[in-house]
Amino acid sequence: MRPINEELAYDLGDFFKIFGDPTRIKILYALLQKDMCVSELVETLAINQSALSHQLRILRQNDIVKFRRDGKNVTYSLDDEHVGILLKNGIEHISHKNGYSYEEGGEEI
Amino acid sequence: MRPINEELAYDLGDFFKIFGDPTRIKILYALLQKDMCVSELVETLAINQSALSHQLRILRQNDIVKFRRDGKNVTYSLDDEHVGILLKNGIEHISHKNGYSYEEGGEEI
DNA sequence: TCAATATATGAACAGTTGTTCATATATAAA
DNA sequence: TTTATATATGAACAACTGTTCATATATTGA
Numbered sequence: 001m002r003p004i005n006e007e008l009a010y011d012l013g014d015f016f017k018i019f020g021d022p023t024r025i026k027i028l029y030a031l032l033q034k035d036m037c038v039s040e041l042v043e044t045l046a047i048n049q050s051a052l053s054h055q056l057r058i059l060r061q062n063d064i065v066k067f068r069r070d071g072k073n074v075t076y077s078l079d080d081e082h083v084g085i086l087l088k089n090g091i092e093h094i095s096h097k098n099g100y101s102y103e104e105g106g107e108e109i
Numbered sequence: 110m111r112p113i114n115e116e117l118a119y120d121l122g123d124f125f126k127i128f129g130d131p132t133r134i135k136i137l138y139a140l141l142q143k144d145m146c147v148s149e150l151v152e153t154l155a156i157n158q159s160a161l162s163h164q165l166r167i168l169r170q171n172d173i174v175k176f177r178r179d180g181k182n183v184t185y186s187l188d189d190e191h192v193g194i195l196l197k198n199g200i201e202h203i204s205h206k207n208g209y210s211y212e213e214g215g216e217e218i
Numbered sequence: 219t220c221a222a223t224a225t226a227t228g229a230a231c232a233g234t235t236g237t238t239c240a241t242a243t244a245t246a247a248a
Numbered sequence: 249t250t251t252a253t254a255t256a257t258g259a260a261c262a263a264c265t266g267t268t269c270a271t272a273t274a275t276t277g278a
Contacts, residue, residue: 049256
């Protein structure tokens with residue numbers, strides 16, 4: 001058996017690492033529902049503007065999100081459909097494992 | 110718009126974090142092809158036995174792998190089919206992004 | 219019981235990561 | 249231009265992560 005290509009192992013690790021942070025998960029989950037500018041994200045997610053910008057840079061640099069300037073605002077959106085698939089995959093896995101549905105007030109995610 | 114359940118964001122982050130390391134990727138990729146005991150993994154992946162054991166513990170504790178003792182050996186296997194799906198997802202994404210197929214000597218992964 | 223082999227674990231350490239604070243840049247309005 | 253608003257960035261720092269080395273535990277066979 002031949003082990004995985006070394007470079008692929010590192011690239012894959014780096015790719016999943018992007019999703020390995022709750023702040024970035026929150027951002028992506030929000031953008032999954034609609035495109036938003038930075039100040040909208042700050043308000044929706046209740047996180048520090050600087051922390052958000054730093055995380056958006058990471059997502060940008062890894063081609064997970066795109067952005068466009070609208071006057072004073074910068075609007076972010078998901079770069080492709082893989083992100084949603086990946087998040088759903090993760091949610092399914094952990095839901096199966098712990099039997100918890102992560103619902104709040106009877107509403108679905 | 111309601112933001113993601115806070116607990117889910119952390120759990121999802123923790124879940125993806127598991128895949129965010131090249132050593133663990135190598136282990137999972139190997140186990141995707143067949144169950145293996147620790148010494149087989151040490152040889153196949155050419156990594157330190159202690160480092161491997163530490164990583165296997167993490168995978169175990171997060172229900173990513175199962176294990177069974179066969180005499181002196183401990184054989185590890187993937188816990189469910191989500192892992193393969195996730196890895197393929199990741200490979201697809203980064204292949205699309207950088208246009209690189211990660212093949213070696215003309216063989217497919 | 220003793221030796222050999224297989225695996226696991228704890229402590230220490232270097233490297234990485236995410237946040238915060240302060241400040242810079244960019245755009246629009248006055 | 250000046251001022252206000254939106255976003256980005258650099259430096260500093262605490263917390264976390266993965267590896268290594270040494271050692272412990274478990275199993276088998278002599």
